[in-house]
Amino acid sequence: MTGPSGVAVVQRLVPAPPDVVYAEWTNPEAFREWMCPRPAIATDVAIDARPGGKLRIDIEERGHEFFVTGEYLTVDPPSTLSFTWWCSTWPIDTPTSVVTVSFEARPGETTLMTIRHELLPDHLADQHETGWRAIAGQLANHAV
């Protein structure tokens, strides 16, 4: 589903309470299970879920290696988690993006999970350039 403002939004009713669903996003072992569907394999997952903490997933798929990197912005268990997200397969001039996941309790021990993924959120626009330049810099360091 694509929202009118150009934001990717995915919503699911998930059969577990918010704290359990939230933990699926911050526990590396759980995260790697659903984040990398076969034949992709998460070779390494590092999650430091606190504001300013880093996120990194190293992935191998059919002999190709790539990674996702980000930084946690909002860490508010069990209701909200947001982090920047940049994938090494994207064109180098792609600005970094922000993923915001919210968890709302629903009857029957279920959770309405909403994932919003934005390329250029207004409130972060002025930090943006430095954000993706920093990531490009990290990439350059890796290449050395």
Add this chain to the structure above:
Amino acid sequence: MLTALRGGEARITDLARDEPVSFAAVARHVSVLENAGLIRRDVRGREHWLSVEPAGLELAQRWIDEQSSFWAERADLLAGRLARRRRSQ
């Protein structure tokens, strides 16, 4: 802002009038969108006219579509994993 520009060209002043934020905030946002290749700036005399860069917008839309299907697949996997766990309890 991109939606506002779909109607045609506009100046930063015009955009700032329609949005509940300051002129400076709109100007900053404009320069980010410009750097990202999503909008184009034409300087005529003392006025800066902004318009949508169609190729850039198409790329951005493709990116949004890709992310939507990426997260839909992950959300289904996560929901399936928790459903299996609930059944086994």
